[in-house]
Amino acid sequence: MPDSPTVKSPKVIIAGAGLTGLTMAILLEKAGIEYLVLERSSEIQQTLGGAIILSFNVMPLMEQFGVLEQIEAISFPIETTMIYKEDMEVIREINLRSNRKMVGYGTQVIPRPQLHAILLALVPKEKILVSKSIESLVQDTESVTVTCEDKSTYTADILIGADGSDSGTRQALYKDMEKDGITPKIIEEENKTLYMSVFGTTDPMDPANFEGLDDDCTRCDTVVGDERGLTYRTFIIPNNRVSWRVDFQSSDMDPEWVEGYKNADYKAFDLKKLPERWRGRELAMMGSLGILFDNTPQDKICKVVLEENIYENWKHGRTVLIGDAAHRLLPGFALEGMLDAIVLANLIYEMPTSNHKNISKAFDEFYEERFPTSRRELSATQQATHVMFGRTWLDVAGRYLLLKLVPKYFKEKSRDYINYYRPQAAFLPRVDTRGENPPTPQRASKKYANYLKSKGASGSAPAAAV
Numbered sequence: 001m002p003d004s005p006t007v008k009s010p011k012v013i014i015a016g017a018g019l020t021g022l023t024m025a026i027l028l029e030k031a032g033i034e035y036l037v038l039e040r041s042s043e044i045q046q047t048l049g050g051a052i053i054l055s056f057n058v059m060p061l062m063e064q065f066g067v068l069e070q071i072e073a074i075s076f077p078i079e080t081t082m083i084y085k086e087d088m089e090v091i092r093e094i095n096l097r098s099n100r101k102m103v104g105y106g107t108q109v110i111p112r113p114q115l116h117a118i119l120l121a122l123v124p125k126e127k128i129l130v131s132k133s134i135e136s137l138v139q140d141t142e143s144v145t146v147t148c149e150d151k152s153t154y155t156a157d158i159l160i161g162a163d164g165s166d167s168g169t170r171q172a173l174y175k176d177m178e179k180d181g182i183t184p185k186i187i188e189e190e191n192k193t194l195y196m197s198v199f200g201t202t203d204p205m206d207p208a209n210f211e212g213l214d215d216d217c218t219r220c221d222t223v224v225g226d227e228r229g230l231t232y233r234t235f236i237i238p239n240n241r242v243s244w245r246v247d248f249q250s251s252d253m254d255p256e257w258v259e260g261y262k263n264a265d266y267k268a269f270d271l272k273k274l275p276e277r278w279r280g281r282e283l284a285m286m287g288s289l290g291i292l293f294d295n296t297p298q299d300k301i302c303k304v305v306l307e308e309n310i311y312e313n314w315k316h317g318r319t320v321l322i323g324d325a326a327h328r329l330l331p332g333f334a335l336e337g338m339l340d341a342i343v344l345a346n347l348i349y350e351m352p353t354s355n356h357k358n359i360s361k362a363f364d365e366f367y368e369e370r371f372p373t374s375r376r377e378l379s380a381t382q383q384a385t386h387v388m389f390g391r392t393w394l395d396v397a398g399r400y401l402l403l404k405l406v407p408k409y410f411k412e413k414s415r416d417y418i419n420y421y422r423p424q425a426a427f428l429p430r431v432d433t434r435g436e437n438p439p440t441p442q443r444a445s446k447k448y449a450n451y452l453k454s455k456g457a458s459g460s461a462p463a464a465a466v
Contacts, residue, residue: 009033010354013146013156015134016163017044019112020323020337022119024162026065027345029123031427036154037123038146040133040163044120049112049302050199051235051243053078056105058338060424060439063431067118074114076218076237077106084284086226103422104434109218109235111201111243134161134168137176137319141356144318146172157354159319160344162337167325170311177316185312198269198303200296201243211285213240221284234283234292242285244292246278269303310374315363318356320344327374336374339423343369346426350447373421 012028014021017039028035054062054071062068081094100106133149137159145155146169161169174184207214218236225231235243271293279290310327314320322344323337347362420437424430426445433439 010157010348010351010359011035012158012160012348013038013144013154014160014162015146015167015169016040016161016323016325017120017123017128018162018164018323018337019116019119020341021160021162022116022123023061023338024160024322024341024345025123025127026119027341027425028348029127030065030425031345031349033348035127036156037128038132038134038148038154039128039130040168042131044128044130045113045117050201050245051109051237052112052115053335054108054110054115055335056099056103056107057335057422058342059105059108060422060431061338061342064425064428065122067122070118071108071110071115072106074238075108075110076216076235077108078220078235079217081220081222082284083222083224086223086281088282088284091224100435102435102437109220109237109243111237134163134172137169137172139176139317139319157318158348158359161319161321161325162323162341163325165324167321169319170321170325173316173319173321174313176319177313180316182313182316186310196248196303198246198271198274198301199244200271200292200301201237202241202292202295203297204240205242205295207240210242210283210287212236213242213285219285223281223284225281230278232281232289234285236285242292244289244296246274246289267302267304268299269301271298271301310371314367314371318359320363320366339373339421340366340370342423342425346423346445349427350445 010033012033012035014024014028014035014037017025017037021037021039025035025037054075059068062071077096077100079095079097081096083091083094085091096107131150132152134146135149137144137146139145139159143155143157144159145153146159147153159169161167161173163169177184205213212219213236215236220233220235222231222233230246230248232246233244237243279288279293281289283289283292311321311325314322314326322340326340327336344362344366347366351358351362420440422439423442426442427448
């Protein structure tokens with residue numbers, strides 16, 4: 001939506017063209033806010049990464065973007081999650097069939113490169129510059145200027161760091177903060193785990209050889225291996241393919257694997273480096289890990305080594321961090337960064353002007369809404385890590401209590417936040433509420449309401465129609 005002639009729209013730089021950065025770019029595009037995306041890679045299109053879980057929390061936004069049907073066409077909903085011991089004894093079956101009834105959307109499993117391509121198609125090509133890795137920044141009460149490694153510079157009213165866990169924006173921001181006498185902090189939970197995940201997606205395979213491969217929904221199988229720290233997962237995805245993931249703890253890694261990869265983005269990985277004995281690990285869907293390895297294009301296999309943590313300082317001056325640049329949780333989920341983008345875009349849209357005071361107020365409100373959630377998610381993923389990976393007697397006892405004995409009521413209550421928190425872009429026509437559980441009430445946009453009133457339009461008119 002364009003501003004009135006007397007109001008100047010802010011100019012925004014987005015660092016990073018991953019899922020979070022593209023979501024932010026699409027929101028600003030539809031809000032009529034000027035922006036430029038700086039991507040450090042030489043290519044925009046992502047080709048690495050296995051399947052990711054796209055939660056129903058962001059599905060209303062995908063519907064607002066007009067890509068929900070496109071996403072559902074190339075993904076499968078998760079109906080059940082099975083957790084096994086390595087001898088295929090069932091530890092727990094988690095039924096997710098009620099999700100669509102409760103919230104109106106499924107939790108979809110989708111290949112990361114395909115989701116990235118869908119979002120990328122919504123951003124004008126000329127608004128993304130590649131090979132632009134942020135090296136430093138300078139900001140004052142009037143503007144923020146970034147310098148890239150190629151010595152090019154860009155100036156804007158707002159800088160949004162969405163450039164992943166190895167964020168150049170965050171590093172530059174923290175140097176700027178230290179100059180102002182502020183020491184950045186990282187929030188770390190007790191028993192923090194450094195682990196590595198290896199991902200891949202097979203070519204189409206013969207359904208006769210794998211149970212459930214030709215179903216129209218996915219089965220998510222998790223096997224807690226007998227070997228310390230080893231867990232592996234499989235997801236069935238459309239076109240008779242399987243996306244797989246192998247996780248193991250830092251103590252089981254070759255030190256060379258960690259060096260240069262800690263908290264880095266997805267990197268290519270040679271499966272020959274994994275222990276040969278892992279190839280024989282059985283799958284619940286028949287077959288073995290080795291069969292999945294052999295049916296996966298080697299140039300599409302990748303890994304990521306990371307720690308689960310949250311950076312306490314997300315904002316300073318005219319710069320703000322979102323997604324993995326601010327908090328790094330379990331890999332394989334496309335959720336928190338997208339939710340960050342929705343909340344921040346709504347606040348930027350609502351600013352009366354782009355002066356320092358209004359930007360600071362918007363950043364403060366963003367932090368107040370999103371930081372507690374990320375802190376809560378960090379604690380939850382820490383617990384999940386020890387439940388799924390842990391091998392001490394305390395971890396085994398915790399797994400038994402959580403998966404076997406905790407009453408269904410308390411497990412369902414713990415999902416209440418997830419079920420109800422389904423934010424939408426306040427400057428786009430709202431999509432109708434689906435499912436039995438209404439979403440958390442969301443503050444309406446006065447600016448958007450005034451826009452519609454001035455156009456004599458209803459909520460069905462696009463905000464950027466002029």
